[in-house]
Structures are given as C-alpha cells and as structure tokens.
Amino acid sequence: MSAYRLSTLHRRPAIIVLTMCLMFALLASGCRKNPTAVDPDDNNGPDTPRTPVPTALVGAWYSGTVSDVNFYDRATGQFGSPSGTGIFLKLSAEGYYEKGVLLQSSLYNCTMTFFAYTSGTITFKDSTITLYPTYGRIKSSDNCVAENNYLKNDRLVTETIIAKLGEDEWGNETLWLRYPESNPSAFHRK
Incomplete structure (x- = not known):
C-alpha cells in the first residue's frame, strides 16, 4: 500500500469526526438574503425575527485564536x-x-482547513439566544484529498444557544455560550 493511501486511511476517521462536529456545531445558512450586519443597507424585508441585543453583549466575542x-x-x-x-x-x-x-x-504532510461564515438575525429571551441565519458560505481545502476542496452555500438552520455573561477563572469578562445539551464554551472580547 502506498504511503499516500496509508496516510489517507489514517486521516479519514479524523476528517469524518471533524466534519460531523462542524456540521452539528455550525448549523449555518445559505440561500435567502435579508438585512445582515455585513450588509445593513440591503432592505429585503424582515422575514426572520430579531430583537435588540442587550448593550452588555453588543460587539465581537471570540473563542480560540480566530480573527474576524x-x-x-x-x-x-x-x-x-x-x-x-x-x-x-x-x-x-x-x-x-x-x-x-x-x-x-x-497530519503528516496533509493539512485540511475549514471555514464557515454565517450572518442573519438574532433574538433574545431571558438567557436564550436564537440565531436565524440568512446567508452562509463554507469552504474546505485539503492539500492531500481533492474531494475535500470545495466552496459552497451552507444550509439555513436556526440555532438555539443558552448565554450567560460572567467572568472566567481569571476575572475576565466572559460570554458563556452552550447548546441546550452541551457544556458551555468561553467567549472573550479582544
């Protein structure tokens, strides 16, 4: 068996798990177009719900080392x-x-990169945030497996997230976000 084929076989479980986790976690968007934070002048009508965002939560929040x-x-x-x-x-x-x-x-000499971007409207009720995506794109690139190279629209799927503003163990302002059946993840301002 060739080294390429062997490395591909070893990578497949990791790629499958990564892809499944992404699809579950992203629940992003794709086809319709509505006003968004990126395109505030586009006035196609409010066909997704939205409510004002509490002042304490307005802005950009990050988990990990990604930059917007x-x-x-x-x-x-x-x-x-x-x-x-x-x-x-x-x-x-x-x-x-x-x-x-x-x-x-x-893994070995192979690198897979996955981007997902969504935008849309948001509602708040108590500690529940609901994201209504109106636009979304995903891009995958892989220098070893050609079928993992694509750019396409993502699906429009509503997300429900539980939010709590507080502090982390070092006293930093933290937005704790979690799906109803998961543990919270810490998001910070930069």
Missing part, C-alpha cells in the same frame, strides 16, 4: 488566509449577527 479581520468578504465571496482556530460571534445592537468558524488540522 478579513475573515470573509461578501462582495467578492472570498475567505481570507487561515489564521487561528476557533469561533467568533459579532452581535449588533439592532439584532443582527455574524459568525465565523475556522478549523485547521494537520
């Missing part, structure tokens, strides 16, 4: 250069959001 700078350009449809691994969530006072996910995995 040049992450995705809707005008060109291009993702930026990979930088870090993690998630960012930007919340506007008017009830719009942007979310970006970047994952990179390397």
Whole structure:
C-alpha cells in the first residue's frame, strides 16, 4: 500500500469526526438574503425575527485564536488566509449577527482547513439566544484529498444557544455560550 493511501486511511476517521462536529456545531445558512450586519443597507424585508441585543453583549466575542479581520468578504465571496482556530460571534445592537468558524488540522504532510461564515438575525429571551441565519458560505481545502476542496452555500438552520455573561477563572469578562445539551464554551472580547 502506498504511503499516500496509508496516510489517507489514517486521516479519514479524523476528517469524518471533524466534519460531523462542524456540521452539528455550525448549523449555518445559505440561500435567502435579508438585512445582515455585513450588509445593513440591503432592505429585503424582515422575514426572520430579531430583537435588540442587550448593550452588555453588543460587539465581537471570540473563542480560540480566530480573527474576524478579513475573515470573509461578501462582495467578492472570498475567505481570507487561515489564521487561528476557533469561533467568533459579532452581535449588533439592532439584532443582527455574524459568525465565523475556522478549523485547521494537520497530519503528516496533509493539512485540511475549514471555514464557515454565517450572518442573519438574532433574538433574545431571558438567557436564550436564537440565531436565524440568512446567508452562509463554507469552504474546505485539503492539500492531500481533492474531494475535500470545495466552496459552497451552507444550509439555513436556526440555532438555539443558552448565554450567560460572567467572568472566567481569571476575572475576565466572559460570554458563556452552550447548546441546550452541551457544556458551555468561553467567549472573550479582544
């Protein structure tokens, strides 16, 4: 068996697990177009719910080392250069959001990079946040497995997240986010 084939076989379980985790975690968007934080002048009507975002939560929140700078350009449809691994969530006072996910995995001489970007509207009720994606793109690149190279629209799937603003163990302002059946993840401002 060739070294390439052997390395591909060893990578397959990791790629499958990574892809399944991403699809579950992202639950992103794709086809319709509504006003978004990226495109505030686009006035196609409010066909997804939104409520004002509490002042304490407005802004950009990060988990991991991902940056939102040049992450995705809707005008060109291009993702930026990979930088870090993690998630960012930007919340506007008017009830719009942007979310970006970047994952990179390397094994032997193979590197797989996965980007996901969504934007849409958001509602708040008590500690429950609901994201209504109205736009989304995903990009995958792999220098060893050609079928893992693609750029496409993502599905529009509503996400429900439990949020709690507090502090981490070092006293830093922290937005704790979790899906209803999961443990919380810490998001910080930069």
